Amino acid sequence: xxxxxxxxxxxxxxxxxxxxxxxxxxxxxxxxxxxxxxxxxxxxxxxxxxxxxxxxxxxxxxxxxxxxxxxxxxxxxxxxxxxxxxxxxxxxxxxxxxxxxxxxxxxxxxxxxxxxxxxxxxxxxxxxxxxxxxxxxxxxxxxxxxxxxxxxxxxxxxxxxxxxxxxxxxxxxxxxxxxxxxxxxxxxxxxxxxxxxxxxxxxxxxxxxxxxxxxxxxxxxxxxxxxxxxxxxxxxxxxxxxxxxxxxxxxxxxxxxxxxxxxxxxxxxxxxxxxxxxxxxxxxxxx
Amino acid sequence: xxxxxxxxxxxxxxxxxxxxxxxxxxxxxxxxxxxxxxxxxxxxxxxxxxxxxxxxxxxxxxxxxxxxxxxxxxxxxxxxxxxxxxxxxxxxxxxxxxxxxxxxxxxxxxxxxxxxxxxxxxxxxxxxxxxxxxxxxxxxxxxxxxxxxxxxxxxxxxxxxxxxxxxxxxxxxxxxxxxxxxxxxxxxxxxxxxxxxxxxxxxxxxxxxxxxxxxxxxxxxxx
Numbered sequence: 001x002x003x004x005x006x007x008x009x010x011x012x013x014x015x016x017x018x019x020x021x022x023x024x025x026x027x028x029x030x031x032x033x034x035x036x037x038x039x040x041x042x043x044x045x046x047x048x049x050x051x052x053x054x055x056x057x058x059x060x061x062x063x064x065x066x067x068x069x070x071x072x073x074x075x076x077x078x079x080x081x082x083x084x085x086x087x088x089x090x091x092x093x094x095x096x097x098x099x100x101x102x103x104x105x106x107x108x109x110x111x112x113x114x115x116x117x118x119x120x121x122x123x124x125x126x127x128x129x130x131x132x133x134x135x136x137x138x139x140x141x142x143x144x145x146x147x148x149x150x151x152x153x154x155x156x157x158x159x160x161x162x163x164x165x166x167x168x169x170x171x172x173x174x175x176x177x178x179x180x181x182x183x184x185x186x187x188x189x190x191x192x193x194x195x196x197x198x199x200x201x202x203x204x205x206x207x208x209x210x211x212x213x214x215x216x217x218x219x220x221x222x223x224x225x226x227x228x229x230x231x232x233x234x235x236x237x238x239x240x241x242x243x244x245x246x247x248x249x250x251x252x253x254x255x256x257x258x259x260x261x262x263x264x265x266x267x268x269x270x271x272x273x274x275x276x277x278x279x280x281x282x283x284x285x286x287x
Numbered sequence: 288x289x290x291x292x293x294x295x296x297x298x299x300x301x302x303x304x305x306x307x308x309x310x311x312x313x314x315x316x317x318x319x320x321x322x323x324x325x326x327x328x329x330x331x332x333x334x335x336x337x338x339x340x341x342x343x344x345x346x347x348x349x350x351x352x353x354x355x356x357x358x359x360x361x362x363x364x365x366x367x368x369x370x371x372x373x374x375x376x377x378x379x380x381x382x383x384x385x386x387x388x389x390x391x392x393x394x395x396x397x398x399x400x401x402x403x404x405x406x407x408x409x410x411x412x413x414x415x416x417x418x419x420x421x422x423x424x425x426x427x428x429x430x431x432x433x434x435x436x437x438x439x440x441x442x443x444x445x446x447x448x449x450x451x452x453x454x455x456x457x458x459x460x461x462x463x464x465x466x467x468x469x470x471x472x473x474x475x476x477x478x479x480x481x482x483x484x485x486x487x488x489x490x491x492x493x494x495x496x497x498x499x500x501x502x503x504x505x506x507x508x509x510x
Contacts, residue, residue, distance in 0.1 A: 039368065160378075223410075
């Protein structure tokens with residue numbers, strides 16, 4: 001009975017199947033990217049970039065209407081432009097990268113909202129930020145699958161450089177020139193996943209899908225090669241169960257997926273074997 | 288082989304020393320000494336190509352790219368990073384052309400050399416400062432870099448670790464590698480055959496390390 005319930009919505013409705021395949025694919029690439037974001041101490045970067053892609057998407061919408069390639073290109077240009085500008089400011093002035101990003105993304109976000117106002121047409125801002133997984137059409141599905149496969153291939157190819165650059169960038173930069181290249185490729189993947197994801201489950205919700213499984217996985221293993229697939233698996237399961245929940249309870253799908261990931265994160269925080277709350281011993285000295 | 292011509296460096300716009308001209312031959316060992324804040328680590332980063340000099344230029348003549356390896360100070364490392372000691376050490380095989388079996392044998396030998404066979408499967412969080420330093424040095428000894436730049440390699444090492452370090456330094460010298468290390472241990476350095484490079488605002492002085500020891504009182508600020 002239960003397996004039937006878990007599969008029934010997808011067997012019955014094509015739009016649910018598209019949302020499932022697209023979401024699972026995206027979770028498989030977003031989770032590992034989230035693990036690296038955390039390791040590189042850039043956890044809030046995804047959030048900032050997700051806001052920053054708005055003006056590109058708004059401009060694309062203004063000029064071309066709802067068109068997947070245009071929205072993707074607009075979002076990519078805005079996101080990469082902002083991440084690149086933040087990195088450039090950091091390199092030239094020494095301002096910390098999170099600070100320069102925090103300064104740039106409100107500008108970008110405000111510009112996007114203004115553009116949407118100027119466009120005069122109604123692209124729902126809420127839809128852009130929180131999305132609707134049930135609106136995944138075939139083109140978006142292929143976009144998500146393609147992005148996922150591309151991201152995983154690039155991650156696999158640059159794994160060693162990316163891991164070493166996260167741990168010890170000075171050593172890597174002394175023996176190789178791959179460090180900055182790996183960093184740039186990584187940021188491009190983050191933006192690409194956010195841009196593809198924002199059309200399906202919303203810019204802010206996809207940040208949840210990227211960071212929550214990654215943060216939760218951290219409580220279960222101390223090995224990078226375990227954390228990466230674990231984050232992907234957790235994300236994929238949350239997409240599946242979240243869609244099922246949203247189907248039966250008639251709730252918006254994006255928040256269902258992210259909240260499920262949030263529940264798993266809280267569970268991991270309490271019960272996880274690596275520094276989980278239940279595992280840590282109280283400080284033995286009273287002062 | 289490293290050559291510096293009119294080299295000036297520093298964190299701000301103001302150079303820390305007058306222009307430095309320097310030649311370090313293959314197989315030489317040079318200890319950079321000077322007081323806190325004199326710019327020893329900054330010089331090492333400039334030599335490693337990690338920072339741009341304010342003026343002048345550095346020519347590092349090594350056979351191919353990847354010929355320079357840098358040992359950072361260990362406090363830069365995130366001790367919670369989810370990898371094991373053996374994975375950290377084997378990063379030294381970057382650009383190595385060795386086959387799989389050869390790598391495995393050499394990795395095992397290197398871990399044994401540095402006394403890391405027991406903690407090799409542990410995470411970085413479980414290591415002591417001295418063990419982490421040994422792991423970083425072990426990683427360095429897997430590279431085939433011809434120029435080795437060591438920022439405080441003696442940090443946190445016990446007597447056995449120090450013995451291992453100097454054993455390796457002497458071996459690297461015999462292999463013709465150029466070594467530059469930052470150290471505060473002037474007394475310890477005098478036991479070894481090396482040159483000193485004193486970094487000071489008034490100017491840099493290069494001389495055999497024992498000479499610095501003799502003039503220690505006058506220099507005051509060294510070690």
